[in-house]
Amino acid sequence: MAADPLSxxxxxxxxxxxxxxxxxxxxxxxxxxxxxxxxxxTVQAVSKHLRVLEDAGLVSRSRxxxxxxxxxxxxxxxxMTKWIERxxxxxxxxxxxxxxxxxxxxxxxxxxTTQERNPS
Amino acid sequence: MAADPLSxxxxxxxxxxxxxxxxxxxxxxxxxxxxxxxxxxTVQAVSKHLRVLEDAGLVSRSRxxxxxxxxxxxxxxxxMTKWIERxxxxxxxxxxxxxxxxxxxxxxxxxxTTQERNPS
DNA sequence: TCCTTCATCAACCTCTTGGTTGAGTAGGAC
DNA sequence: GTCCTACTCAACCAAGAGGTTGATGAAGGA
Numbered sequence: 001m002a003a004d005p006l007s008x009x010x011x012x013x014x015x016x017x018x019x020x021x022x023x024x025x026x027x028x029x030x031x032x033x034x035x036x037x038x039x040x041x042t043v044q045a046v047s048k049h050l051r052v053l054e055d056a057g058l059v060s061r062s063r064x065x066x067x068x069x070x071x072x073x074x075x076x077x078x079x080m081t082k083w084i085e086r087x088x089x090x091x092x093x094x095x096x097x098x099x100x101x102x103x104x105x106x107x108x109x110x111x112x113t114t115q116e117r118n119p120s
Numbered sequence: 121m122a123a124d125p126l127s128x129x130x131x132x133x134x135x136x137x138x139x140x141x142x143x144x145x146x147x148x149x150x151x152x153x154x155x156x157x158x159x160x161x162t163v164q165a166v167s168k169h170l171r172v173l174e175d176a177g178l179v180s181r182s183r184x185x186x187x188x189x190x191x192x193x194x195x196x197x198x199x200m201t202k203w204i205e206r207x208x209x210x211x212x213x214x215x216x217x218x219x220x221x222x223x224x225x226x227x228x229x230x231x232x233t234t235q236e237r238n239p240s
Numbered sequence: 241t242c243c244t245t246c247a248t249c250a251a252c253c254t255c256t257t258g259g260t261t262g263a264g265t266a267g268g269a270c
Numbered sequence: 271g272t273c274c275t276a277c278t279c280a281a282c283c284a285a286g287a288g289g290t291t292g293a294t295g296a297a298g299g300a
Binding site for chain 1: 256
Binding site for chain 2: 002004006007010011013014015016019022023025026027028072074077080081083084085087088090091092094
């Protein structure tokens with residue numbers, strides 16, 4: 001299992017079945033059996049998926065008689081969006097600057113190289 | 121390899137080394153050798169990581185003499201943020217409604233159950 | 241031409257992952 | 271008590287991921 005939280009969250013959502021379960025849980029809490037119903041896999045496999053989601057902090061499980069209602073914890077999403085937004089903004093900012101440089105150059109100049117794109 | 125684009129992007133970013141490379145590339149383009157330098161792995165391993173990032177659409181590689189400058193493609197991030205935001209908003213909206221229901225109930229009522237949290 | 245550099249391809253190894261089956265546990269219902 | 275339901279645990283298996291080493295390709299410099 002990945003040590004860092006960000007790796008766990010990304011890995012958990014890398015599986016389409018698990019993303020599907022998150023989508024289902026966004027509508028409302030559900031039991032393991034309810035979550036397993038739409039899929040052509042055993043309830044044990046679904047239980048494993050839920051454990052991955054739980055380890056990532058994406059869901060929590062309580063107890064209610066024999067049932068184990070699963071609950072979506074939306075806060076962890078922020079971890080990802082913060083990471084993503086940081087580097088997206090950084091990359092976009094870089095392009096803005098590159099465009100400025102290109103606009104300030106004469107038309108017959110050479111195309112941009114690695115060095116020009118990566119000013120150190 | 122995962123078939124759907126979203127799975128590929130999430131899986132690509134589930135590895136801390138690859139996230140690190142994305143962070144490096146947000147600063148500017150780099151060659152495979154430059155990207156490999158900080159890590160205690162072979163350049164072949166780094167080349168494999170870059171292939172994963174490329175298959176996910178997160179980076180592109182051009183040619184420049186023997187070098188293969190790697191370039192960050194920030195647009196794919198939108199795929200993820202859209203997915204994340206959709207379900208986060210949905211979950212938050214659900215809580216807002218749940219809070220309204222709870223507030224409208226008498227104090228001595230039972231704690232919320234799965235059914236109450238999942239009105240269908 | 242030969243050499244060096246930068247990077248990929250191919251084969252292999254180990255650990256993880258997503259699935260299975262079978263057994264076990266927890267808690268109503270009868 | 272004995273069932274039945276809902277779920278988890280344990281062991282196993284096939285496939286994939288991340289790493290290695292060794293060989294190969296592609297391009298500039300001597």
